[in-house]
Amino acid sequence: MARWRCSATPTATSGTCCNMPPDSKHVDQPAGSGNGMLAIERHRHHDLPQARREQLRALAGEAFDRFPIVRETRWATPDWTFLGTDDRGELACFYHLVERVVRMDGQPVAVAGLHNLITTQPYRGRGLASELLAATGQVWFSAMAARYGLLLCAGALVPFYERLGWQRVSAEVRFEQPGGMRTWTAECMLLDPAGDAVDPAVVDLCGLPW
Numbered sequence: 624m625a626r627w628r629c630s631a632t633p634t635a636t637s638g639t640c641c642n643m644p645p646d647s648k649h650v651d652q653p654a655g656s657g658n659g660m661l662a663i664e665r666h667r668h669h670d671l672p673q674a675r676r677e678q679l680r681a682l683a684g685e686a687f688d689r690f691p692i693v694r695e696t697r698w699a700t701p702d703w704t705f706l707g708t709d710d711r712g713e714l715a716c717f718y719h720l721v722e723r724v725v726r727m728d729g730q731p732v733a734v735a736g737l738h739n740l741i742t743t744q745p746y747r748g749r750g751l752a753s754e755l756l757a758a759t760g761q762v763w764f765s766a767m768a769a770r771y772g773l774l775l776c777a778g779a780l781v782p783f784y785e786r787l788g789w790q791r792v793s794a795e796v797r798f799e800q801p802g803g804m805r806t807w808t809a810e811c812m813l814l815d816p817a818g819d820a821v822d823p824a825v826v827d828l829c830g831l832p833w
């Protein structure tokens with residue numbers, strides 16, 4: 624069973640973490656299923672200590688910087704970071720989240736943008752990334768009031784995310800770059816909390832991608 628520790632400005636005194644507003648503090652409480660290894664913390668990204676931010680940036684670089692599309696794209700700054708640590712406090716996995724109102728077929732839609740989901744090498748293949756997402760996904764749709772989760776990924780990752788309930792969409796995905804608007808050429812996936820089908824024709828990320 625994963626355990627939650629939230630770190631942000633305290634404003635609420637009761638409730639479960641998944642139902643608390645984004646700037647609520649602290650809960651040590653079960654969240655989701657899993658294999659029992661993870662303690663989960665949620666931080667505002669800009670509040671993370673510099674050393675932690677550098678560690679996460681280095682891990683993302685190891686994972687993604689070999690891809691030209693990653694190096695050549697200007698990415699959004701995350702709003703939130705979710706950390707999964709083991710029982711010795713070692714970082715096992717993490718992801719960043721971007722809160723954004725995008726436009727789907729011209730309509731404004733609040734999304735939780737999943738960015739840089741990474742499990743550190745020694746912890747891979749134990750279900751931890753799946754556990755971290757399963758344990759934290761509900762907060763996107765409650766406290767953060769997102770309508771959908773939205774991620775961009777390579778085709779190879781589609782089956783992994785489909786197992787977690789995400790849907791591949793064939794929408795044209797547009798985003799901003801310093802040189803003007805671009806179109807995403809790899810995969811875009813959406814997560815509907817009720818599992819309903821969703822299939823927009825055009826998604827405008829209304830800013831930098833994640």
Ligand SMILES: CC(C)(COP(=O)(O)OP(=O)(O)OC[C@H]1O[C@@H](n2cnc3c(N)ncnc32)[C@H](O)[C@@H]1OP(=O)(O)O)[C@@H](O)C(=O)NCCC(=O)NCCS
Nearest residue numbers: 686740741742747748749750751752753754776779780783
């Ligand atoms: C993808 C990743 C986060 C999975 O973490 P994890 O804790 O090992 O994940 P889980 O144990 O919950 O699930 C493992 C599954 O991930 C999928 N997976 C992992 N790496 C993959 C890859 N390079 N291509 C396709 N699928 C992959 C497989 O389906 C795997 O299942 P298997 O072990 O039966 O083959 C991890 O491998 C990682 O950090 N990779 C580098 C960064 C990355 O690609 N992140 C995804 C960004 S969209």
